[in-house]
Amino acid sequence: MIGFKREAVLEKVMSILSLADFLHSIPYFRALGSEEIKRTVKETLEHSFAKGEVLFLEGEPCRGLYIVKTGWIRIFKSSPEGREQVLLTAGEGTTFNDVPVFDGGPNPASASALEPSTVYIIPRETLLSLVADSPVARSIIELFAARLRHLTTVVEDLSFRSVVSRLAKMLLDLAVAEGGRSPIPRLTQDEMATIVGSVRDVVGRALKALEKTNAIKIEGQHILVTDPEKLKEMGK
Amino acid sequence: MAIPEVDLDICTGCGDCVEFCSPGIVGLVNDKATIVSPEDCNYCTDCETFCSLGAIRCPFEIILKTEIP
Numbered sequence: 054m055i056g057f058k059r060e061a062v063l064e065k066v067m068s069i070l071s072l073a074d075f076l077h078s079i080p081y082f083r084a085l086g087s088e089e090i091k092r093t094v095k096e097t098l099e100h101s102f103a104k105g106e107v108l109f110l111e112g113e114p115c116r117g118l119y120i121v122k123t124g125w126i127r128i129f130k131s132s133p134e135g136r137e138q139v140l141l142t143a144g145e146g147t148t149f150n151d152v153p154v155f156d157g158g159p160n161p162a163s164a165s166a167l168e169p170s171t172v173y174i175i176p177r178e179t180l181l182s183l184v185a186d187s188p189v190a191r192s193i194i195e196l197f198a199a200r201l202r203h204l205t206t207v208v209e210d211l212s213f214r215s216v217v218s219r220l221a222k223m224l225l226d227l228a229v230a231e232g233g234r235s236p237i238p239r240l241t242q243d244e245m246a247t248i249v250g251s252v253r254d255v256v257g258r259a260l261k262a263l264e265k266t267n268a269i270k271i272e273g274q275h276i277l278v279t280d281p282e283k284l285k286e287m288g289k
Numbered sequence: 290m291a292i293p294e295v296d297l298d299i300c301t302g303c304g305d306c307v308e309f310c311s312p313g314i315v316g317l318v319n320d321k322a323t324i325v326s327p328e329d330c331n332y333c334t335d336c337e338t339f340c341s342l343g344a345i346r347c348p349f350e351i352i353l354k355t356e357i358p
Contacts (some may be wrong), residue, residue, distance in 0.1 A: 090299040239348035243332065253338070270354075273332045274291035274347070277354045 072097060072173070075160050079120060081148060089183060096179040102166040111163045115153030117176040121145050124170020130205065132213035133289070141203060142167070152205070154180050156198035161205045211250045214288075217259045219249040220289035224269065228278045263287070292327045293336050299344035306336040306345060 071193065073090050076082045076097070099122065101214050102108055109116065111130060121127070121143050128149050140162055143149045152161050154177045168246040184191045223245065227238045246256045262275070263269045268283040269276055278284055302320035315336050316325040321347065324330060334347040
């Protein structure tokens with residue numbers, strides 16, 4: 054009996070040591086001291102998933118940083134129609150879901166297992182405690198996380214939305230109410246094209262298409278958003 | 290009424306915009322593109338399209354209309 058218990062304890066100790074080594078090999082944790090690694094190991098959770106099983110969904114609250122121990126995980130965004138765009142295929146040692154850990158928002162994408170996989174999850178609070186001593190580092194990381202979240206929405210827009218839809222969303226995002234904040238955004242059709250990922254001619258036609266729906270009205274140099282609700286629907 | 294903006298540093302006076310714009314609205318003054326009849330300009334942006342050097346800009350202001358006209 055004592056032999057079994059001793060073996061179980063040894064196994065646990067080896068597991069913790071190997072987790073510590075594993076974490077130390079990840080770029081995120083390379084610079085951590087042994088006490089910080091010990092603290093992180095203590096809080097780390099391990100979960101296994103069958104092929105096809107969903108780890109988490111876009112929009113759900115963030116549990117923490119995920120690291121692939123074994124297997125392959127796909128991180129993807131989905132359109133309302135069910136189309137998917139893979140953002141990352143994560144293998145052993147790859148971290149993912151970093152963005153919501155540091156910007157505090159929900160999961161920006163979903164994740165599922167491409168094959169039987171095991172992941173470590175480091176809770177958000179544990180990771181944030183590692184940068185608690187450096188408010189400057191924390192602010193910089195938060196900014197990077199926000200920028201990365203924005204890029205995932207750019208990928209989503211380019212993958213799932215038509216030019217008309219992307220243009221509708223852009224106009225709604227940029228429109229300033231009369232008498233509101235200044236300066237009012239001034240964009241040429243070329244500049245609009247670079248924002249929505251298209252070319253000038255197509256944007257010109259898309260503007261005319263939007264005008265036909267009465268969501269906007271073009272008067273000289275003004276694009277007037279006359280029906281923001283309709284424009285919002287078209288931007289979906 | 291706003292009119293197209295001509296960047297005189299970029300404009301070489303090639304005359305393409307004069308050729309493609311409705312007669313009399315865009316002309317060459319001192320070998321530079323100039324909107325000579327601003328009151329007749331309907332901001333069609335053709336001059337911007339046909340300027341191969343990007344010397345002409347027709348920016349749009351994007352305004353949220355609070356009252357439907």
